[in-house]
Amino acid sequence: MTLSDDELVARSMGGDAESFNQLILRWERPIYALAYRVIGREEDARDVCQETFLRAFRALPGFKGQAKFSSWLYRIALNLCRDWIRRQRRAPVMQMPEGVDPGDLAAERGPVESIEDLVSRRELSAVVEDAMALLPEEQRTAIILKEYHGMTFQEIAEMQGCPLSTVKTRLYQGLTVLRRHLEKNGQMTPQLVKRS
Amino acid sequence: MSQTYTCGDHGALVSYLYDECEPHERRAISAHVAVCGTCAEELTSLGATRELLGAWSPPDAQLGFRVVSDAPRSNILKPSRWWQQPMPAWAQAAAAAAIFATGVTLGALRGTDAPGATAGPQPASGMLAGTNTAAVTPGDLSALERRLRAEMSQMRTATTTGTSPATASAGDAQMLERVRAMIQDSEQRQQRELALRTAEVVRDFDAQRRVDLTRIERAMGQMDGTTGVEVEQQRQMLNYLMRVSQRGQ
Numbered sequence: 007m008t009l010s011d012d013e014l015v016a017r018s019m020g021g022d023a024e025s026f027n028q029l030i031l032r033w034e035r036p037i038y039a040l041a042y043r044v045i046g047r048e049e050d051a052r053d054v055c056q057e058t059f060l061r062a063f064r065a066l067p068g069f070k071g072q073a074k075f076s077s078w079l080y081r082i083a084l085n086l087c088r089d090w091i092r093r094q095r096r097a098p099v100m101q102m103p104e105g106v107d108p109g110d111l112a113a114e115r116g117p118v119e120s121i122e123d124l125v126s127r128r129e130l131s132a133v134v135e136d137a138m139a140l141l142p143e144e145q146r147t148a149i150i151l152k153e154y155h156g157m158t159f160q161e162i163a164e165m166q167g168c169p170l171s172t173v174k175t176r177l178y179q180g181l182t183v184l185r186r187h188l189e190k191n192g193q194m195t196p197q198l199v200k201r202s
Numbered sequence: 203m204s205q206t207y208t209c210g211d212h213g214a215l216v217s218y219l220y221d222e223c224e225p226h227e228r229r230a231i232s233a234h235v236a237v238c239g240t241c242a243e244e245l246t247s248l249g250a251t252r253e254l255l256g257a258w259s260p261p262d263a264q265l266g267f268r269v270v271s272d273a274p275r276s277n278i279l280k281p282s283r284w285w286q287q288p289m290p291a292w293a294q295a296a297a298a299a300a301i302f303a304t305g306v307t308l309g310a311l312r313g314t315d316a317p318g319a320t321a322g323p324q325p326a327s328g329m330l331a332g333t334n335t336a337a338v339t340p341g342d343l344s345a346l347e348r349r350l351r352a353e354m355s356q357m358r359t360a361t362t363t364g365t366s367p368a369t370a371s372a373g374d375a376q377m378l379e380r381v382r383a384m385i386q387d388s389e390q391r392q393q394r395e396l397a398l399r400t401a402e403v404v405r406d407f408d409a410q411r412r413v414d415l416t417r418i419e420r421a422m423g424q425m426d427g428t429t430g431v432e433v434e435q436q437r438q439m440l441n442y443l444m445r446v447s448q449r450g451q
Contacts, residue, residue, distance in 0.1 A: 034267055042263075
């Protein structure tokens with residue numbers, strides 16, 4: 007039987023560490039993905055992910071359940087990402103992609119995807135990552151929460167502590183910058199735009 | 203929002219794009235887009251941008267975090283106190299040397315305070331401190347007491363038999379000479395032991411350094427091997443890519 011987040015939280019608050027481990031198992035991938043997309047570094051994203059769960063575990067007795075557990079986790083993770091960005095302000099937020107690594111390709115090559123497809127997918131991923139790095143932190147975070155975590159405008163507004171209209175503006179401006187960058191890099195052609 | 207949509211209302215356009223608007227808003231925007239080419243094109247290009255965003259996936263990472271401690275939450279992952287941390291080898295050697303030096307100093311001070319404590323055969327330079335302590339047994343002490351009593355009775359006899367002051371001063375000089383000799387012996391013994399202990403500490407430190415160096419060399423060798431394998435894999439992959447690209451041409 008699969009327990010809900012609320013049930014697992016209640017058990018964890020009662021001292022059942024294994025229930026909290028189930029919550030970690032359930033949410034570590036999304037939290038890691040969020041951290042990676044916001045800060046752009048694998049190692050640091052993993053650290054942020056771990057720290058998020060540590061803080062959540064410590065603060066669990068104070069969790070009143072006013073928000074969803076996942077929203078609470080996202081908020082902790084975003085705060086940690088913000089701290090990380092503040093610390094790294096002088097350094098570039100994102101690592102510029104340095105091309106496709108054949109070693110990684112060899113390790114990732116699966117039986118169904120051809121190496122050419124894999125190369126183009128990796129290139130596209132790198133271009134998108136590159137484009138996302140151009141956005142201001144608020145716009146990038148809004149797009150990440152919307153596109154990759156399926157949050158509503160209202161949830162993003164609460165997460166970012168801003169009005170709903172600001173969230174929409176951030177999304178629109180962010181998408182516009184991304185569109186221009188992707189067009190410039192040949193990832194979006196006028197034909198593609200008109201066809202879809 | 204009003205029942206009609208006007209160009210430039212980006213917020214409404216975004217709501218429509220993400221399908222997060224009221225039905226009447228949706229109807230109004232759909233009606234507008236059907237007749238406005240600019241808005242239609244913008245909406246389409248934003249949708250295409252969203253599609254491309256799906257290509258961005260974070261790299262796989264080894265996660266699998268777990269709560270492993272049953273300790274109270276306030277104790278989790280706190281840095282350990284400095285006195286709980288293991289002491290490095292150099293600090294252990296330094297502490298041992300400091301303790302030994304303190305012991306030597308105290309021993310030297312006691313040696314000068316206790317006359318006759320070093321009387322008798324001295325231990326060989328290679329003997330340990332424990333052997334030296336064992337040399338002062340109750341038997342030795344009682345022998346020393348007997349000897350001192352005998353000397354005192356001799357002095358008393360000499361005084362009562364009316365020995366001259368010159369004889370008495372000669373006896374004092376002898377006693378002084380013996381005390382000096384004893385002090386000198388004690389100092390020499392302590393110096394030998396100090397040299398021995400220092401040599402032992404240096405030898406242990408050197409041995410530990412050699413062990414550490416060997417470990418580091420072994421680890422570096424493993425890393426070299428791993429890097430070599432990776433370079434070889436990359437070379438093979440590049441060759442494969444070259445062959446594939448040439449075949450395509």
